[in-house]
Amino acid sequence: MSHGKIREDKTCLNCGHQVEERFCPHCGQENIERRQPFYFLFTHFIEDFTHYDGQFWGTLKNLIFKPGMLTNTYLEGKRQKFVPPVKLYIFVSFITFFVFALFPMVKLNFDGNNNSKNTPKISFFEKIKSPEVQKMFDSIKAERTLTRKDSLSIQNLNVLPDTVTVNEIKEVLKMNKKIDTDVEYGGYKTRKSYDSAAAKNPSFLDFIQIPLAHKFFELKEKGVTKQEIVVNMIEKSFHNLPKALFIYLPLFAFFLWIFHSKKKWWYFDHGIFTLHYFSFLLLNILFIFLLSKLVGVISFRPINLLLYLTMSVLLLYNIGYFFIAHRRAYHAHGMVSFIIGLTLLTVNFFAFMFLVTGLALVSFLMIH
Template sequence: MSHGKLREDKTCLNCGHQVEERFCPHCGQENIESRHPFYYLFTHFVEDFTHYDGQFWGTLKNLMFKPGALTNTYLEGKRQKFVPPVKLYIFVSFITFFVFALFPLVNLNFDGAKEQHGPDKASVFDKMRALNTNKIVDSIKAKPIMTREDSTTIKSLNVLPDSAKVDDLEEAFDMSNKIDEDVQYGGYKTRKSYDSAAAKNPSAFDFIQIPIAHKFFELKEKGVTKGEIAKNLTATSFHNLPKALFIYLPLFAFFLWIFHNKKRWWYFDHGIFTLHYFSFLLLNILFVFLIVKLTSLTDIGAINAILYLILSVLLIYIIAYFFVAHRRVYHTHGIVSFFIGGILLALNLFAFMILVVGLALVSFLMIH
């Protein structure tokens, strides 16, 4: 309920009916003053969603600590007590991705990466190059008697790349470089040669391969740097991720529909479970993000240890939550529920990986 000031005039501004108390009995509009201070725009938004009567906070408490409770309550027909599933998912999704955009976890400024290393800040490649593995190995072998630890050290040092390989690695990961002229796609250096070969040997996957190849050669001809490609690819993928998740919701519900009684459970019921579970996932992904962000901001070992412990517990809880919620909503036997839940998680993990790959391909094609 709003805390706006009631109007002295009891005539509803919306429909003209007489308002005896706070809300119009004809149209339901609240009979409060229509002009407010500027800050009211923001406080009204928060108030409208959170409902100071406790609806929002009660929804969050049940969502986080009572797996399946919201879904059961909603399917029982008690739908005024908590925030509706779609509204909850949209709000949580908005908050999560807004925080991600506001506090990026990774610095996407790939350009000029070399210039960022001052004289006292050697890069990883500089440290690898400075480690003269051959000299260390020779000094160990020069010992009259080699211990087991010496043998282990030699084996580990032999795995490390030599200076020439380090130079190649640094060149490959240098984000300020453009795509080299000798770099090929499918064994071809130019778009013309690739199109000619594709016309002679058509493939069932040409609808995917040809657009990707054309985009690769386009970026190569434009002289776009690796850093620009990585930055645009990351930004575009992040921009498309909320849409991809929203598209994935019906697929998640479809997998639930496959494994449960069609007469007892409607697709609608699975959709409600999916919306609640994804709201829980997004909220906890936000918590994980904030914890990881905190660990990057502090160098105090004790605090980081506590944060990593919280992070570990949270990750375990996220996995366990699905099994508990699934059993409470679908009322299946413990072993059967665990078995079905495991199959569902594996299926969705596989399907989501396909979605991520598809999202990356679409994002790559959208790079300008």
């Protein structure tokens, strides 16, 4: 609720109607003074963006702990008590990806040029090229798999997991090399030879294959290394992920529409359920992400075990949440709801994997 000072003049500044109380009955504008103290900018922002009067926190509480309740309430016409679905999704999405941007999930440094005041920071590939590490590699290169002692030594370097094999180390060491001139794409070493073959034998997949081939040969000619490709794909995919999720929203609602009665449930109803469900998914992912970051910071084993247990519970709840929300929102019987829910999750899994694959291809095409 706003705390701006109410004007003595009861004429609405927006539409000119008479205002008896705080809000204009004609246009809804609050009849407060045009000029307010500077701190009002911040309080007004918090109130408008999060409904700090209790609406926002009440919405989050019910979203997390009462699956399907927000959807039911909204579809019943009670729409002032909680934050609207679209606004909720946009806010949660913004917070989630903002936190991801602050604490990157994958942090790779390949130049080794960033230095701190005390200790120079070297990259992953510079670290494993150091004389000490190379000496360790030489001592175990004859072994097919690493011993527990060797694995722990590598783990202390914070560069590889303790289940790594010698072959995997060799693959990592090749990441800083350029794409070999002998490497082929579809059996062709140059763009000219590939285009010539594609012109002679056209395919209905050429709209995908040709751009990918051209990008491959372009990167090959520029001398781009494998590690640069990996980093660029990760960065591009991360930046495109919010767009991909936003695109997938109507598709998720469409699958719900297919599996439910068209007379009883409109596409609009499925859209409301989808917005609430995706808002929960983003929050759940955010919680798990923050807990995983804590695991990397805290070295006390009992606390780490508790964090891992919490993350496991959240993952299980993430799966069960959909079934509970679906049964409550659509008022379906337990077994029927479970079968429909399981079918929907399966269909959406493959559809989303298809979208992720497309996202990876787009990310590859965007590499410069």
